[in-house]
Amino acid sequence: MLALLQRVKSAKVVIGGEVAGAIDQGILLFLCAEPEDTSVTAGKLLTKVLRMRIFGDEQGKMNRSVQDVGGGLLVVSQFTLAADTRSGTRPGFSRAAAPALGEALYDEFVAAARLAHPVVATGRFGADMQVELVNDGPVTIPMSVMA
Template identity: 65%
Template sequence: MKAVIQRVSQASVSIDGHVVGRIGNGLLVLICAEATDTESTSDRLLAKLLKLRIFSDEAGKMNRSIQDVEGGLLIVSQFTLAADVWSGNRPGFSGAADPETGERLYNHFVQAARKLHPIVETGVFGADMQVNLTNDGPVTIPIQL
């Protein structure tokens, strides 16, 4: 699985002008299931994400996790993270999981996150969404498992 996480002071996702998910301080998680991914891959990604120390402590060092700061998670599916741009000028997406598998793994990730973290908001899988955020830092980290 691939993810791009952004530390945010606020983030929201809208569909047709209606907000479907919103958080304050926390992480915006753009996530993509690839063709070879499984529930185990999803679980490993979530474990890494929840323990990743990218929030500042009292000394200003990145030393706290999302769980330490009790921030929100906004999880948004984004198959375009699987884009292959190495040949030609049009991205190819053959590395992405098929839509059924992608949705199953996305839902698995969200359900597992809700069991382990108190504040979880989402977009809608496969929808045309508009994401609004204020990146804090800025801190943006790609993760691939």
């Protein structure tokens, strides 16, 4: 699975002019499943995201997780993280999971996140979404977890 984490002061997803999900301080997580991913992969990534120490402590060092600071998690599906840009100028997306698998893993990830963390908001899989955020830092971290 591929992910892009952004530490945010706030973030929201708008679909069709309506807010679908929003958080204050926390992590905006763009999520992409790949063909070989499974529920196990999704679980590993969730554990890593929730434990990632990207929030400041009393000395301003990144020593706290989103769970430590009581922040939110906004999960947005984004198959374009799997873009293949090695040749030409039009990205290919064959490295992304097929839509059915991608949606199933996204749904599993969100369900597990809601069991593990108190503040979880989402976009909608496959929707045309507008994402607004105030990046904090800025802190942006690409992640991947293999099956």
